[in-house]
Amino acid sequence: MQVPSDNWTKHRRITLERVLRMTTDPMRPLIAVFAAMCAIYLFGFARFSLFPVQSGAYSLFDAGQILSTAISGIVVFFLVSAIAVLAFINHRIERMLYEFD
Numbered sequence: 680m681q682v683p684s685d686n687w688t689k690h691r692r693i694t695l696e697r698v699l700r701m702t703t704d705p706m707r708p709l710i711a712v713f714a715a716m717c718a719i720y721l722f723g724f725a726r727f728s729l730f731p732v733q734s735g736a737y738s739l740f741d742a743g744q745i746l747s748t749a750i751s752g753i754v755v756f757f758l759v760s761a762i763a764v765l766a767f768i769n770h771r772i773e774r775m776l777y778e779f780d
Contacts, residue, residue, distance in 0.1 A: 713758045716751040723748025
């Protein structure tokens with residue numbers, strides 16, 4: 680097998696860097712949303728596990744917190760797969776980039 684030319688390796692490296700930028704930079708807000716949803720879910724879970732509300736004494740704040748905890752739990756469930764795929768793709772492209780160093 681022939682050794683690739685310098686022009687080919689430069690072109691491939693530039694292309695991989697662009698792909699890395701185009702895939703990971705727009706997904707940064709997704710990671711921030713995931714972190715926020717995890718924090719809301721864990722806070723709500725800890726609050727209702729450690730400090731249970733007495734039956735019949737629910738307030739509007741408790742109802743809002745139950746609703747936000749439930750919604751964030753559902754969002755976390757769906758975002759885990761997206762974040763995992765993003766991390767896998769990012770790792771794979773970075774590994775391909777380090778082949779040129």
